[in-house]
Amino acid sequence: MTLIPGITIRSAVESDAAEIGLVVQTAFGMRPEESLQEPYRRLFPPQEAIVAVDGERVVGHVESTTFTLTVPGERTVDACGIAGVAVAPTHRRRGILRAMYTEQHQRIEAAGLPLTIFTASRGNIYGRFGYGPTTRGSAVSIDRRFAEFLPTAPDPGGVELAVLTEATAQVRAIYDRWRRLTPGAQVRPDAQWEITFLDPERFRGGGTDLFALLHPDGYVLYRYRYSDSVEIAEVVEIRTVTADAHAALWRTLCGLDLVTRIEAELTDNDPLPYLLTDPRLVRTAKRFDGLWLRLMDVPAALNARSYQRDLDVVLAVTDPFRNAGGAFALRVRDGIADCTPTTRAADIELGIDVLGSMYLGAYPARVFATANRLHAKDSWQVRAIDEAFGAERDAVPGWFF
Ligand SMILES: CC(C)(COP(=O)(O)OP(=O)(O)OC[C@H]1O[C@@H](n2cnc3c(N)ncnc32)[C@H](O)[C@@H]1OP(=O)(O)O)[C@@H](O)C(=O)NCCC(=O)NCCS
Numbered sequence: 001m002t003l004i005p006g007i008t009i010r011s012a013v014e015s016d017a018a019e020i021g022l023v024v025q026t027a028f029g030m031r032p033e034e035s036l037q038e039p040y041r042r043l044f045p046p047q048e049a050i051v052a053v054d055g056e057r058v059v060g061h062v063e064s065t066t067f068t069l070t071v072p073g074e075r076t077v078d079a080c081g082i083a084g085v086a087v088a089p090t091h092r093r094r095g096i097l098r099a100m101y102t103e104q105h106q107r108i109e110a111a112g113l114p115l116t117i118f119t120a121s122r123g124n125i126y127g128r129f130g131y132g133p134t135t136r137g138s139a140v141s142i143d144r145r146f147a148e149f150l151p152t153a154p155d156p157g158g159v160e161l162a163v164l165t166e167a168t169a170q171v172r173a174i175y176d177r178w179r180r181l182t183p184g185a186q187v188r189p190d191a192q193w194e195i196t197f198l199d200p201e202r203f204r205g206g207g208t209d210l211f212a213l214l215h216p217d218g219y220v221l222y223r224y225r226y227s228d229s230v231e232i233a234e235v236v237e238i239r240t241v242t243a244d245a246h247a248a249l250w251r252t253l254c255g256l257d258l259v260t261r262i263e264a265e266l267t268d269n270d271p272l273p274y275l276l277t278d279p280r281l282v283r284t285a286k287r288f289d290g291l292w293l294r295l296m297d298v299p300a301a302l303n304a305r306s307y308q309r310d311l312d313v314v315l316a317v318t319d320p321f322r323n324a325g326g327a328f329a330l331r332v333r334d335g336i337a338d339c340t341p342t343t344r345a346a347d348i349e350l351g352i353d354v355l356g357s358m359y360l361g362a363y364p365a366r367v368f369a370t371a372n373r374l375h376a377k378d379s380w381q382v383r384a385i386d387e388a389f390g391a392e393r394d395a396v397p398g399w400f401f
Contacts, residue, residue, distance in 0.1 A: 004094055004095050004096065004099055006054060006055070007052050007053065007054055007059070007060075007091075007094075007096060007099065008052070008053045009050060009051075009052050009053075009099050009100055009102075009103045010050070010051060010053065011047070011048075011049070011050060011051075012046055012047065012048075012049035012050065012051045012061070013047075014046070014047075016051055016058050017046065019057065019058035020046075020049070020051060020058055020061050023058055023059065023060065023061050023086050023087070023088050024061055024084055024086045026086075026088065026089065027086030027087065027088070027089075028086065033200045033202055033203070035198050035200055036195055036198060036200065039190075039191035039192070039194040039195050039198075040191070040195065042189070042190075042191035043065060043189060043191045043192055043195075043401070044063040044064070044065050044083055044084065044401075045065065046063070048063065048064060048065065049061060049062065049063040049064075049084070050062045050063075050100050050103055050104055050107075051100075052087070052091075052096045052099065052100055054091065059087065059088040059090065059091040059096065060086065060087040060088065060091065060096040060097070060099075060100050061084055061085070061086050061100075062082060062084065062085050062100045062101070062104050063082070063083050063084040064080050064081060064082045064083070064104060064107075064108075065080075065081050065083075066078055066079070066080060066081070066111075066113065067079050067080075067081045067117065067186040067187065068186060068187040069115065069117065069184070069185075069186050070179055070180060070181070070182055070183055070184065070185045070186075070398075071183055071304055071305040071359070071360065072183050072305045072306060072307075072360065072361050072389075072390075072391035072392070073305055073306025073307075073335060073391075074180060074181055075304060075305060075306060076180075076187075077114060077115060077301070077304040077305075078113055078114075078115075079113060079114070079115035079116060079117050079293075080108045080111070080113045080115070080116045080117070080296075081116075081117050081118060081186070081401055082104065082116060082117070082118040083118060083119075083401050085097065085100075085118075085121075097125075101129055101321075105129075105296070105321070105322055108296055109296055109297075109322070112297075113296060114295065114296050114297045114300035114301040114304060115293060115294065115295060115296060115301055115304075115359075116131075116293070116294045116296055117134075117291050117292065117293050117294075118131075118291070118292055118401075119290060119291060119292065119397065119400060119401065120133075120289075120292045123289070126292055126353075127351075127353045128320070128321065129294065129321045130294045130295075130319050130320075130321045130322060130324070130351075130352040130353050130356065131292040131293065131294045131353055131356055132292065132293065132294075132353040132354055132355070132356035132357030132358075132363070133289030133290075133291070133292050133357055133363070134184065134289075134291050134292060134293035134356055134357055134359055134360045134362060134363065134395060135184045135267075135289060135290040135291045135360060135362055135394075135395040135396055135397055136267070136268065136287070136288065136289050136290065136362055136363070137265050137266055137267045137268065137287075137288060137290065137394075137396070138265065138266055138268070138284045138285075138286065138287050138288070139263065139264075139265050139284070139285045139286040139287075139288065140263070140264055140265070140266050140272075140282050140283060140284055140285060141261055141262070141263050141283050141285050142254075142261065142262040142263075142264070142272075142281055142282055142283070143260065143261060143281055143283075144233075144253075144254050144256065144259050144260060144261065144262050145260060146278065146281055147254045147276055147278075147281055148276065148277045148278070149247075149251060149254070149275055149276060149277070150275060150276065150277055153247055153251075153275040153276075154243065154244055154247040154248075154275075155247070155248075155251060156244040156245075156247060156248050157248060158215050158216060158244070158245075158248050159213050159214065159215045159248050159249060159251075159252045160213070160214050160215075161211075161212075161213065161214075162212040162213065162214040162219075163212070164197065164209075164210050164211070164212040164221070165197070167212050167214055167219075168193070168197060170214055170219070171212065171214070171219050171221070172188070172193060174217065174218060174219050174239060174241065175188055175219075175239055175398070176188075177217075177241050178218075178239040178240065178241050178398075179398045181241065181392075181393055182393050182394075182395070182396055182398070183305075183360040183361060183362075183391050183393060183394075183395040183396075184290070184291050184360050184362075184395035184396050184397050184398070185396055185397070185398030186397070186398045186399065187398075188398060188399055192399055192401075196221075196237075196399070204223060204225075205225060205234075206225055206226075206227075207223035207224060207225035207232075207234055208223045208224045208225070209223065210222070210223055210236060211223060211224070213249055213252050213253070215240075215244075215245040215248050215249055216245070217240065217241040217242040217244065217245035218238070218239060218240035218241060218242070218245030218246060218248070218249050219237075219238070219239055219249070220235055220237070220238045220249050220252075220253060221235075221236045221237040221238075222234060222235045222236055222253070223236060224259070230260045230261060231258055231259050231260055231261075232259065232260065232261045232262070232263055233253060233256050233259045233261070233262045233263070234262075234263045234264075235253070235262065235263065235264035235265070238264065243271070246271065246272075247275060250272055250275065263285075265288075266282070267362075267394035267395075267396055268362075268394060269394050270394070290396070290397040290400075291360075291395070291397045292356070293356040293357075293359055293360065294352065294353070294356050295324065295352055295355055295356055295359065296322070296324060297324060298315075298317055298324060298325070298326070298328050298339065298352070298355070299328060299339040299340055299341065301359065302328070302330055302337055302339040303337050303338065303339050305337070305359070306335040306336060306337070307332040307335050307336075307337060307388040307389065308335070308387055308388055308389075308390045308391075309332070309384070309387045309388045310332050310333055310334070310388075311330060311331065311332040311337075311384055311385065311388045312329075312330075312331050312332075313329075313330050313347045313348060313381060313384070313385060314327055314328065314329050314330070314342055314344045314345065314346050314347045314348070315327070315328050315330055315346065315347070315348050315349075315350065315355070316346030316348070316349040316350075317350060317351070317352050317355055318349070318350075318351050318352065319351075319352040322352075324352060325352055326341055327341065327342050327343065327344065327346055328340065328341055328342060329341075329342040329344060332388060346377075347376060347377050347378075347381050348365075348374060348375070348376045348377075348381055348382070348385065349374070349375045349376075350365075350368065350373065350374040350375070351373060354368045354373050354374055358385075358389050359389075360391060360395035361389055361390050361391030361395060362391070362394060362395040364386045364389075365382050365385045365386045365389065366382050366383070366386055369382045
């Protein structure tokens with residue numbers, strides 16, 4: 001396919017590997033970690049990648065794979081996950097990303113996948129392609145020395161110190177239970193577990209290799225790091241199926257006597273601050289989004305999740321990139337949706353990127369209404385859609401890609 005004079009968009013072939021490597025390394029400013037190459041190729045099969053070629057030279061790259069993604073209501077849906085988006089700095093701002101994305105999204109549509117997800121390097125690029133941020137959280141820092149639990153905080157115990165290499169089966173089994181409950185979490189393939197457990201020294205930020213704490217319903221993977229003579233416990237991953245596991249694991253982390261600071265990432269409704277006598281100890285260092293999401297097929301995507309209340313609403317969705325928009329009647333009864341194209345007049349008008357943000361329940365419609373990006377005939381319809389689109393659990397990307 002030629003959308004830009006002189007530039008061909010085509011499937012990658014084996015002989016492109018070295019040039020793809022150079023473009024991707026240059027774009028992201030890092031050399032590959034040898035030990036991760038083989039599992040990474042299994043995660044994102046190179047033969048499914050798309051490249052942009054100038055003459056004989058690769059100047060752009062996009063790769064993708066199919067994820068099984070949990071959506072609200074403990075349901076799962078197949079979604080395309082995009083990664084490795086890179087254009088050579090010699091060829092930027094000529095429309096190569098747009099051309100590769102056009103091809104990529106045609107392929108996703110042909111494969112019949114109702115959703116597409118990725119993690120974005122910048123916040124100002126992907127709205128135009130119909131994506132909205134759909135998970136969010138905070139990087140927090142806790143001065144462990146002052147952390148005291150309220151008398152009402154559960155103290156169930158049950159945590160054991162584990163050697164990670166001996167506990168991989170338990171960790172994987174708990175992750176799998178957790179991801180079935182958690183919107184945004186993906187099935188985690190063997191190759192991704194290999195990458196986690198390999199834990200190459202280069203990516204430890206000067207910290208130790210991974211330590212593990214195990215509870216029958218949760219786990220923590222963390223490392224120790226010294227910074228300015230302060231000992232830090234950096235939580236790399238905490239996954240809890242039950243409130244007891246959450247309390248028990250945090251009590252254990254707060255029992256790391258010689259640690260000054262615990263660093264972790266929490267979703268907005270994580271109960272940790274409310275287990276402590278001083279909720280301000282959980283200090284927000286940074287806010288971030290994680291997953292970005294796009295609906296490829298509005299009725300299929302809206303029918304795939306469940307809802308928190310009954311609803312009868314006509315949505316007018318605009319999609320300048322793919323033309324997947326239109327008017328859709330969304331009727332919900334007992335959590336189950338029946339969404340179909342309609343000719344009825346719209347109650348709510350919104351962009352497909354806004355719908356992507358709302359999809360996993362983490363971004364309320366009322367905020368977009370105030371921001372003039374969602375328009376409703378009546379304000380009660382915004383309240384109704386907010387309640388309906390909520391989720392039982394905060395959305396979290398299960399693993400980063
Ligand atoms: C981001 C990147 C892929 C863009 O590639 P590109 O070929 O220059 O992008 P295009 O020329 O096709 O631009 C597509 C659209 O995005 C916009 N855009 C691209 N990069 C942008 C940026 N950094 N900031 C704001 N807008 C940007 C363009 O203005 C254009 O808008 P329009 O089509 O509505 O006019 C490229 O700069 C890159 O490789 N960056 C480093 C690696 C990276 O960040 N990858 C993305 C990981 S998610």
